[in-house]
Amino acid sequence: xxxxxxxxxxxxxxxxxxxxxxxxxxxxxxxxxxxxxxxxxxxxxxxxxxxxxxxxxxxxxxxxxxxxxxxxxxxxxxxxxxxxxxxxxxxxxxxxxxxxxxxxxxxxxxxxxxxxxxxxxxxxxxxxxxxxxxxxxxxxxxxxxxxxxxxxxxxxxxxxxxxxxxxxxxxxxxxxxxxxxxxxxxxxxxxxxxxxxxxxxxxxxxxxxxxxxxxxxxxxxxxxxxxxxxxxxxxxxxxxxxxxxxxxxxxxxxxxxxxxxxxxxxxxxxxxxxxxxxxxxxxxxxxxxxxxxxxxxxxxxxxxxxxxxxxxxxxxxxxxxxxxxxxxxxxxxxxxxxxxxxxxxxxxxxxxxxxxxxxxxxxxxxxxxxxxxxxxxxxxxxxxxxxxxxxxxxxxxxxxxxxxxxxxxxx
Amino acid sequence: xxxxxxxxxxxxxxxxxxxxxxxxxxxxxxxxxxxxxxxxxxxxxxxxxxxxxxxxxxxxxxxxxxxxxxxxxxxxxxxxxxxxxxxxxxxxxxxxxxxxxxxxxxxxxxxxxxxxxxxxxxxxxxxxxxxxxxxxxxxxxxxxxxxxxxxxxxxxxxxxxxxxxxxxxxxxxxxxxxxxxxxxxxxxxxxxxxxxxxxxxxxxxxxxxxxxxxxxxxxxxxxxxxxxxxxxxxxxxxxxxxxxxxxxxxxxxxxxxxxxxxxxxxxxxxxxxxxxxxxxxxxxxxxxxxxxxxxxxxxxxxxxxxxxxxxxxxxxxxxxxxxxxxxxxxxxxxxxxxxxxxxxxxxxxxxxxxxxxxxxxxxxxxxxxxxxxxxxxxxxxxxxxxxxxxxxxxxxxxxxxxxxxxxxxxx
Numbered sequence: 001x002x003x004x005x006x007x008x009x010x011x012x013x014x015x016x017x018x019x020x021x022x023x024x025x026x027x028x029x030x031x032x033x034x035x036x037x038x039x040x041x042x043x044x045x046x047x048x049x050x051x052x053x054x055x056x057x058x059x060x061x062x063x064x065x066x067x068x069x070x071x072x073x074x075x076x077x078x079x080x081x082x083x084x085x086x087x088x089x090x091x092x093x094x095x096x097x098x099x100x101x102x103x104x105x106x107x108x109x110x111x112x113x114x115x116x117x118x119x120x121x122x123x124x125x126x127x128x129x130x131x132x133x134x135x136x137x138x139x140x141x142x143x144x145x146x147x148x149x150x151x152x153x154x155x156x157x158x159x160x161x162x163x164x165x166x167x168x169x170x171x172x173x174x175x176x177x178x179x180x181x182x183x184x185x186x187x188x189x190x191x192x193x194x195x196x197x198x199x200x201x202x203x204x205x206x207x208x209x210x211x212x213x214x215x216x217x218x219x220x221x222x223x224x225x226x227x228x229x230x231x232x233x234x235x236x237x238x239x240x241x242x243x244x245x246x247x248x249x250x251x252x253x254x255x256x257x258x259x260x261x262x263x264x265x266x267x268x269x270x271x272x273x274x275x276x277x278x279x280x281x282x283x284x285x286x287x288x289x290x291x292x293x294x295x296x297x298x299x300x301x302x303x304x305x306x307x308x309x310x311x312x313x314x315x316x317x318x319x320x321x322x323x324x325x326x327x328x329x330x331x332x333x334x335x336x337x338x339x340x341x342x343x344x345x346x347x348x349x350x351x352x353x354x355x356x357x358x359x360x361x362x363x364x365x366x367x368x369x370x371x372x373x374x375x376x377x378x379x380x381x382x383x384x385x386x387x388x389x390x391x392x393x394x395x396x397x398x399x400x401x402x403x404x405x406x407x408x409x410x411x
Numbered sequence: 412x413x414x415x416x417x418x419x420x421x422x423x424x425x426x427x428x429x430x431x432x433x434x435x436x437x438x439x440x441x442x443x444x445x446x447x448x449x450x451x452x453x454x455x456x457x458x459x460x461x462x463x464x465x466x467x468x469x470x471x472x473x474x475x476x477x478x479x480x481x482x483x484x485x486x487x488x489x490x491x492x493x494x495x496x497x498x499x500x501x502x503x504x505x506x507x508x509x510x511x512x513x514x515x516x517x518x519x520x521x522x523x524x525x526x527x528x529x530x531x532x533x534x535x536x537x538x539x540x541x542x543x544x545x546x547x548x549x550x551x552x553x554x555x556x557x558x559x560x561x562x563x564x565x566x567x568x569x570x571x572x573x574x575x576x577x578x579x580x581x582x583x584x585x586x587x588x589x590x591x592x593x594x595x596x597x598x599x600x601x602x603x604x605x606x607x608x609x610x611x612x613x614x615x616x617x618x619x620x621x622x623x624x625x626x627x628x629x630x631x632x633x634x635x636x637x638x639x640x641x642x643x644x645x646x647x648x649x650x651x652x653x654x655x656x657x658x659x660x661x662x663x664x665x666x667x668x669x670x671x672x673x674x675x676x677x678x679x680x681x682x683x684x685x686x687x688x689x690x691x692x693x694x695x696x697x698x699x700x701x702x703x704x705x706x707x708x709x710x711x712x713x714x715x716x717x718x719x720x721x722x723x724x725x726x727x728x729x730x731x732x733x734x735x736x737x738x739x740x741x742x743x744x745x746x747x748x749x750x751x752x753x754x755x756x757x758x759x760x761x762x763x764x765x766x767x768x769x770x771x772x773x774x775x776x777x778x779x780x781x782x783x784x785x786x787x788x789x790x791x792x793x794x795x796x797x798x799x800x801x802x803x804x805x806x807x808x809x810x811x812x813x814x815x816x817x818x819x820x821x822x
Contacts, residue, residue: 001637002576002607004669008519014675017477038474045472053472053683054465061456061464061653061687063449066428096507096655099677108419112523112545128676134523134545165413196413226412242472242682244507244655258415264425265539266510270681271653272464276472 015357022340034383037353041374046238052279064268068094072278085219093248098233101248106133108259109198114165121358139360147315148176150184166198172205175370177317182216202231205320213318225251238280243273298373305384311399330396363409426768433751445794448764452785457649463690475679479505483689496630504659509644512659517544519670520609525576532769550771558726559587561595577609583616586781588728593627613642616731636662649691654684709784716795722810741807774820
């Protein structure tokens with residue numbers, strides 16, 4: 001039999017999804033599994049989107065334009081103007097989710113073997129997209145002690161080599177919930193211009209900033225026109241992850257024209273998704289406000305609960321709907337598996353995303369998990385109760401001692 | 412400004428879509444454009460699919476499973492059994508169209524720099540997917556004179572190097588309409604086993620075989636279990652291209668498990684598309700028969716019309732809904748552009764896909780175009796009348812002389 005490709009072997013299992021088979025087994029045993037592993041909110045999809053799907057008039061579900069349907073691109077441009085982001089429709093490509101937008105950006109901006117600097121913990125799939133595109137991830141570590149603040153620019157400088165071609169950030173951040181400030185972005189802009197790099201900004205959680213933090217888009221920073229690629233999606237904003245509709249936007253025309261060639265090869269983004277996204281962009285402010293208030297309530301609840309558990313440390317996330325939490329366990333992945341395989345409380349358990357998958361050095365996140373507070377308060381209450389009891393019962397529990405030594409686990 | 416990537420520069424514009432801006436200009440001038448460039452049938456989407464979309468009950472359009480929804484995978488497996496293809500649901504991954512299935516297959520099976528042998532003219536996007544995956548296309552030329560029959564296996568043998576890892580065919584063929592026989596497939600099987608290669612079979616047009624040709628699936632050939640990847644899609648079968656739902660199937664478990672890791676990174680295929688695809692698979696036989704009869708009628712019409720034009724040569728395609736046609740012109744791409752920019756007849760014109768984009772040596776297809784007979788007979792009549800008159804009026808017309816010399820135009 002012919003060998004599987006090296007990149008295929010190197011490709012990690014998603015930390016967010018790798019435990020799905022264990023969860024499925026637990027469900028078969030009759031256990032309720034609270035899924036805090038994945039950014040799938042239980043919040044209803046924008047009613048405008050749902051209505052547009054049910055009223056679809058087309059007799060032929062045909063190909064759309066490779067760049068995305070012009071009407072949707074124009075509507076995105078109008079939306080961006082309302083939030084002080086100056087983009088024309090021609091600066092915008094519609095993609096099959098933000099996932100495809102990132103892959104297209106890597107393929108367009110980086111050669112095979114080039115390097116991209118990514119603050120870690122990072123959205124795990126950045127690493128996967130980099131492997132698929134033969135791009136090398138160079139991590140720069142942010143720490144739970146600082147709430148995962150942007151590392152000093154001097155630390156970035158140290159990592160820059162002739163192979164460095166881009167920096168990618170997610171703001172507000174998945175998995176940490178950190179919100180980078182306007183000042184942070186300006187510092188990164190100066191670095192990007194100094195070294196003539198691309199700057200990729202994934203801003204799919206922009207609506208969710210808490211505690212008076214105001215969201216700053218990299219698109220609002222001057223002099224980045226040729227360097228910046230904005231990544232966006234309707235998935236989280238309108239609770240419509242299954243539509244698979246995202247955005248890749250840039251003022252750099254050559255960059256966008258090149259990306260369009262990759263888009264042509266895959267023909268078009270999902271067309272019913274585009275129809276629904278167009279309607280979603282007309283969602284009333286009350287919908288977005290409801291979503292915001294709901295996540296704020298959930299965040300407040302979960303932070304308080306987690307920090308009340310002995311040995312658990314949960315920084316206060318200022319944005320998005322995730323938080324990286326330190327647990328008093330020997331190995332958070334073993335713990336997450338144990339919760340699904342061995343543990344239940346009142347026939348219930350919790351599914352978590354092991355932290356190590358969000359780091360390049362997989363030993364760095366060994367005691368951390370990413371918690372997505374995507375369930376309603378009632379479910380979160382039950383989930384937190386399970387977690388509290390699970391942590392007490394777990395055989396690998398480690399409280400108040402034994403600092404885990406960090407050894408290289410680079411991928 | 413940082414440079415665009417080399418692969419981005421190397422990526423071709425799609426021959427199928429590159430003339431879209433010219434068509435849009437023509438439409439703005441008030442010209443009706445008959446689009447024979449793209450495989451977008453005007454046939455109504457399966458009513459089952461449309462109904463399922465309009466009846467969608469979900470309140471949350473959420474992520475599906477990365478492998479595709481199990482209910483859809485099981486339904487595909489049942490469908491395959493009805494056509495004598497023995498696949499379990501666990502052998503099947505749902506993809507974002509056949510496009511993604513091919514990209515996933517290349518990433519999973521081939522290393523960067525590996526070679527894939529492709530009979531040319533080939534579906535142009537194979538070349539694009541190869542560039543995106545850093546795989547080298549090695550073309551093996553089939554000829555219009557033989558109706559684009561499979562080249563002799565001895566010719567394949569000559570192309571095999573230590574870098575050769577796979578062969579890909581499309582059967583029935585896009586762009587030629589050729590149908591490879593059971594015997595052809597067995598010969599390819601023997602070659603594949605001898606050299607321990609992967610064999611990728613794109614069978615999205617299997618329902619459309621004419622003139623008593625019976626479709627043979629590579630999945631029906633024994634001893635290919637570890638080597639074969641089947642590519643499929645609902646796009647053409649149910650006239651639902653915009654759903655973006657395809658299939659990657661293999662009996663090779665390691666291969667499929669690896670592909671699943673790439674699937675996890677992009678989260679899931681479009682979920683409403685999956686809903687509609689599941690319903691489409693229940694379409695009544697009458698629907699598929701209607702589609703078949705319609706394409707047969709269109710094929711018969713178009714072949715007769717084309718061959719009645721002076722200097723035009725159109726082989727009789729035995730499958731799919733395309734044909735590669737030789738035109739009496741200096742350069743088929745120039746002609747296609749001229750038809751959109753300079754020509755109209757009764758305010759109508761035709762859009763064609765230049766043949767060169769379907770060859771690795773772009774000079775080979777210089778007088779050819781791909782015609783997709785995807786419009787109803789009335790429109791095809793008008794389109795053929797435009798083409799006939801356009802060919803007569805075209806300044807670069809070449810009839811009965813000057814064989815175009817083929818020079819290297821390798822990409």
